[in-house]
Amino acid sequence: MSVLQRDPRDQVRVLDEDGTVVGDVPDVDDETLLSIYREMKLARHFDTRAVSLQRQGRMGTYPPLSGQEGAQVASAHALDEDDWLFPSYREHGALHCRGFPLDRILLYWMGTERGNEAPPDVNTFPAAVPIATQTLHAVGAAWAARMKGNDEAFIVYFGDGGSSEGDTHEAMNFAGVFDTPTVFFCNNNQWAISVPRERQTASETIAQKATAYGFQGVQVDGMDPLAVYQVTRAAVEKAKADDPGELRPTLIEAVQYRFGAHTTADDPTVYRDSDEVERWKRKDPIPRLETFLRDTGRLDDDDVERIEREVQEAVAEAIETAESTPRPDPEEMFDHVYAERTPDLDRQYESFTALRERLGDEEFLSE
Ligand SMILES: Cc1ncc(C[n+]2csc(CCOP(=O)(O)OP(=O)(O)O)c2C)c(N)n1
Numbered sequence: 496m497s498v499l500q501r502d503p504r505d506q507v508r509v510l511d512e513d514g515t516v517v518g519d520v521p522d523v524d525d526e527t528l529l530s531i532y533r534e535m536k537l538a539r540h541f542d543t544r545a546v547s548l549q550r551q552g553r554m555g556t557y558p559p560l561s562g563q564e565g566a567q568v569a570s571a572h573a574l575d576e577d578d579w580l581f582p583s584y585r586e587h588g589a590l591h592c593r594g595f596p597l598d599r600i601l602l603y604w605m606g607t608e609r610g611n612e613a614p615p616d617v618n619t620f621p622a623a624v625p626i627a628t629q630t631l632h633a634v635g636a637a638w639a640a641r642m643k644g645n646d647e648a649f650i651v652y653f654g655d656g657g658s659s660e661g662d663t664h665e666a667m668n669f670a671g672v673f674d675t676p677t678v679f680f681c682n683n684n685q686w687a688i689s690v691p692r693e694r695q696t697a698s699e700t701i702a703q704k705a706t707a708y709g710f711q712g713v714q715v716d717g718m719d720p721l722a723v724y725q726v727t728r729a730a731v732e733k734a735k736a737d738d739p740g741e742l743r744p745t746l747i748e749a750v751q752y753r754f755g756a757h758t759t760a761d762d763p764t765v766y767r768d769s770d771e772v773e774r775w776k777r778k779d780p781i782p783r784l785e786t787f788l789r790d791t792g793r794l795d796d797d798d799v800e801r802i803e804r805e806v807q808e809a810v811a812e813a814i815e816t817a818e819s820t821p822r823p824d825p826e827e828m829f830d831h832v833y834a835e836r837t838p839d840l841d842r843q844y845e846s847f848t849a850l851r852e853r854l855g856d857e858e859f860l861s862e
């Protein structure tokens with residue numbers, strides 16, 4: 496029986512909190528397993544550094560991902576090379592697995608829009624800050640690919656909060672009716688800023704909402720990378736089934752927790768207690784997979800040390816690249832709002848240039 500045929504209220508798990516095998520280990524080669532481990536370590540380290548850059552005034556607002564590495568990294572590894580990934584604003588780890596450069600992610604959160612642009616060979620969409628809008632983009636792109644006869648799957652990430660948006664329901668309804676090759680991946684991290692999961696929906700699970708749209712929904716332990724890989728791979732294969740009757744979308748609800756703040760502008764201690772955070776930290780995806788890899792002879796102390804060194808170097812290099820990239824001239828902000836400047840924008844542009852002339856470039860740019 497496919498893992499997707501389970502009751503959507505019955506959570507899929509492969510490793511328990513201690514990293515002991517309690518389910519069916521998916522068929523994943525060693526290289527992929529080690530890459531999942533390495534990318535999770537990298538995402539965690541990147542996250543720690545990014546938050547500290549923000550604290551030092553070297554970065555704008557940043558949305559941390561710690562705790563969510565298992566869901567992001569393992570799902571991204573379940574994609575095939577030509578597949579497409581549509582992120583929210585928190586998927587730095589998933590993006591990097593697909594080849595999106597770390598320095599661009601930093602650049603974007605440092606305030607340079609250009610950082611949001613994927614290199615030409617990277618099949619990812621830009622970070623979407625307006626909640627859930629990316630679900631419609633992903634379904635539209637998936638539908639277009641299907642009409643063109645392309646054999647590609649489209650994964651779209653959104654949050655538990657995003658699951659309440661009209662866009663998500665329209666996207667899932669359309670996907671169900673037109674059988675678009677879409678994998679809806681809900682990162683249920685228990686909170687939408689300060690709104691808890693129970694205030695988001697009265698459904699027992701988010702996964703079961705798929706039933707209403709006529710396709711399969713599955714709930715997975717989102718902090719168990721092997722379980723996440725297993726369900727995402729099954730969903731990707733279903734999105735690319737040869738038999739047109741079998742090609743269907745899927746909704747995955749990955750149950751997890753964000754260890755840190757919603758963004759660096761948020762203080763989670765005012766709405767959740769530290770016991771809750773500690774409870775979820777015991778499910779940390781990184782030590783869980785590390786234990787499994789060590790127990791099965793795939794990883795030892797030397798490997799861990801080497802990976803930690805490589806990860807630190809990669810992140811340090813990305814920070815160096817991002818910080819040495821020239822900042823765009825502020826004037827550019829007027830260029831891309833509309834194809835042509837509106838009268839309102841013209842007026843703003845005039846005050847902008849007047850201020851710049853009055854202060855002189857040096858003072859103006861340091862403001
Ligand atoms: C359309 C829209 N409404 C409101 C917001 C403000 N906002 C930013 S993040 C957020 C919460 C989203 O929570 P969730 O979907 O659970 O994702 P998470 O941040 O937990 O990853 C809200 C309401 C927004 N960005 N876009």
Ligand SMILES: [Mg+2]
Nearest residue numbers: 654655686687
């Ligand atoms: Mg959330």
